[in-house]
Amino acid sequence: MxxxxxxxxxxxxxxxxxxxxxxxxxxxxxxxxxxTATGDDVIExxxxxxxxxxxxxxxxxxxxAVLDPRALAELIPDWESREDFPLERKVEAESMHFLTARGSIKAPLMPPFLQDHGLPIISIAKLxxxxxxxxxxxxxxxxxxxxxxxxxxxxxxxxxxxxxxxxxKGIDADGSHKSTYxxxxxxxxxxxxxxxxxxxxxxxxxxxxxxxxxxxQPQVYEVGCKEIIELPEGSVTRGEVTLLAGYPLDLETFGGGFIYTMDGDKACIGLLVGANAKDPAMDCHYLLQKLKDHKFVRNKLAGGKVIKYGAKTVTVGGWASIxxxxxxxxxxxxxxxxxxxxxxxxxxxxxxxxxxxxxxxxxxxxxxxxxxxxxxxxxxxxxxxxxxxxxxxASKNWHAAFEDGLIPGGLKAGMMYLFGPGKEIKPFEADYKHMLKTAAVHGSKGYPPRDDITYDGTYIVDKLTDVFMSGTKHDEHQPSHLIISDTEICATRCKEEYGNPCERFCPAQVYNMVDNEESGRKEMQIDFSNCVHCKTCDIRDPYQIIRWVPPEGGQGPEYHNL
Structure with a gap:
């Protein structure tokens, strides 16, 4: 060709x-x-x-995102004075809170390495x-x-x-060439x-x-879900950063949440959950809805409605994984x-x-x-x-410190901050190796139901509603860009051992086990048109049989302001 x-x-x-x-x-x-160059030295x-x-x-x-402008200032020294710089707000107030199921405890001080006062709150898409x-x-x-x-x-x-x-471009689902090829x-x-x-x-x-x-060390990740919430007029008056730890995560799962105010009467809320979570039923999107349902967060976002959604994975191995x-x-x-x-x-x-x-x-x-x-x-x-x-x-052993859970990880992290990370990089494993089988976490009962929150379609929203809010579009008449090398594993071993965790961990409801009349069992259905390109499936699948490859160019989510 x-x-x-x-x-x-x-x-x-x-x-x-x-x-x-x-x-x-x-x-x-x-x-x-x-x-200053002359002759052949000029790059013409x-x-x-x-x-x-x-x-x-x-x-x-x-x-x-709250931006550390160090590199930006080197690249574009006058960035701050440019009228077209896409600033949402500058951080004027910041706090950190530990949430329990029914309450919240405000940290007396913001840890120095998390202090953002005076930094710009931005949309990376606009940047x-x-x-x-x-x-x-x-x-x-x-x-x-x-x-x-x-x-x-x-x-x-x-x-x-x-x-x-x-x-x-222009390849049909069966691999043949369309007229637009x-x-x-x-x-x-x-x-x-x-x-x-x-x-x-x-x-x-x-x-x-x-x-x-x-x-x-292997590259390791957190799964992140984020929404933009539109608030009643006059609700937002300053740049504010709120960091959240604890609920709805358990003490063995690394992660946390954030709320940043944006330009106008908008705020963004997000939740990061370790892709190395032991629980195969981990569902970042559901956990974000639970976070929003917490009394402390509801008070922060009172009267709000979701107007944008997105999901991605975040690299957290740092220096150890380069x-x-x-x-x-x-x-x-x-x-x-x-x-x-x-x-x-x-x-x-x-x-x-x-x-x-x-x-x-x-x-x-x-x-x-x-x-x-x-x-x-x-x-x-x-x-x-x-x-x-x-x-x-300075943070090369940060990820390794939290592999044993939040409390021992917090103690190790504090020692690291005070005395340094040590000379050697401490080893850790790829995320998928940490997932436990369903029986080890939930016994014979299987996955717990997700019926403890009420979806109102405005503030607490389901996955498919949020996928719509992401603007995601794919031509369904093309080969799937999510490739499972052996779907028999999905219908047998994975169902029995892990309960088909992709149905939970995918933040866009791409993977669905559906009844198949011919086989008389549930088979995997890949609704790839929902995909928001987060790569969670490629990373967290316990059998490593899912591969994400690029779909036709120009497709996928349409974030623009996330």
Whole structure:
């Protein structure tokens, strides 16, 4: 099959803060270089491209988020004075509360590493659109609606990446070509910078093929669900951050909640739950509804209604989980490489800085005309010499500390904060290995019912209502992008041993066991059109038989303000 080929100098994969910051920084470096360079040293008409699988920048962007502006200030020093900066509010008040089933206890002090006073509350989706506009002004070519599906490799050196193939469009569910069929394009790049977010598709290809994670701990995650609540007029008067611990989580499950006020009379509420939860019935969306039903939270969000929903996974391994970051022609940045501080629950600034340091490495490669592994290795040196390492090393054993539960984890974390994390990285296992079988958690009764809250369709909403609120759309006449390698396991072993946990842990009700008249038993039905691209199934499935791959470009959630 003939495919269109487009040569570029540097290709960024992913429209998040890491790649956008990297693209902007690279253009700035080239511009500054060309002001003094002469002759052949001038980098003429640089072709810098960025592809994003969402319909536009920000369509798939979801985070808290209270932004640490350290990297942003390096990249765009006047960001704070720009009238177009997408600020929701600045943090004017903050508090932390431990919830019990019937009450709440306010922490006397906010832990120093969680203090956010004066920092900007933002929508990461709006930040991405803003950064994208700046990147385009500088000459970066941005291609939304194009999913990277395959890495291109050099024929002479099978460890040298030479670009990315984008996904075909117009393929029917049976694999045949529709009248609208368009083959994907081969983007051939001297340097490819991969920043697709957590559990990135191309990042996983690269890591798996070259064993880039052999000397690091596994990448581990939390499952996050978030809603925007519209409140009665005049309800929100200041920037306020409320952090929540305890209920509805048990003492063996890591996680917590947050409420941030936004521009206008809106607030966002979210819940993070460890993807390593022992209980196979863990359901982050249901737990978020229980959190909202708590008296303390109801008082905060009185009269509110849900107007937007999203879900994602969050990398929480931090420094311990960062793999080898480079090979010939390619670099890993952002959440794809675990650049997130699990102690502060912050990663946007780290992702941005990783993208900027990757840009500096790509810039040197362009100047030298050499993108082999020895040149790409300079990226790791830049990381090690930057404030990224200084910040992340302090929390390198944070995740390991909480593997034994909240109370011992809190004690270990306190000791770490006071005396340091120690010299060695403490090992931990991949999330799916922690799930216990149903009988070990719930005995012979099976999963507990979820009938202890009343869904009103406005403030307490079910999964399918929230999926609608996410704006998620997929053409159902295409191959499923959620691939189960052996559905027989779903109908037999998984049902008996774990109770089909994907029906619970998926925050978009993609997986449903339904009666099959021919077999006389329940069989797996994948409603992939509901998928919000969070990757929870790929991460938490106890048999590791579910694989998330990109659907046709431009589809999926439409977040825009999350």
């Amino acid at each position: 003939e495919r269109e080929t487009m040569p570029v100098d540097v290709l960024f994969v992913g429209g998040g803060p890491a790649c956008l910051a990297g693209a902007i920084h690279l253009m700035d470096l080239i511009e500054a270089h060309n002001e 008409e640089p072709m810098i491209a960025l592809i994003e699988k969402g319909s536009e920048l920000g369509a798939h962007g979801i985070s808290g 991405e659109k803003w950064l994208g506009g700046i990147a385009e002004e500088k000459g970066v070519m941005i291609f939304p609606g194009f999913a990277g599906v395959e890495l291109l490799w050099s024929e002479e050196d099978d460890t040298q990446v030479i670009g990315v193939r984008t996904g075909d 368009e083959p994907g394009m081969d983007l051939e790049a001297r340097v490819t910078i991969i920043g697709e977010g957590p559990r990135g598709h191309l990042a996983r290809q690269l890591i798996d093929k070259l064993g880039l994670d052999r000397d690091s 793999p080898k970051l480079y090979t010939g022609g390619a670099l890993l940045v952002g959440d794809s490489a675990s650049f997130m501080n699990p102690m502060r629950i912050k990663g946007i600034h780290l992702s941005m800085k990783s993208g900027m340091l990757a840009a500096e490495t790509a810039f040197e490669a362009l100047k030298r005309g050499d993108s082999t592994e020895s040149v790409m290795a300079e990226f790791k040196r830049r990381i090690d010499e930057s404030w990224v390492r200084e910040e992340l090393e």
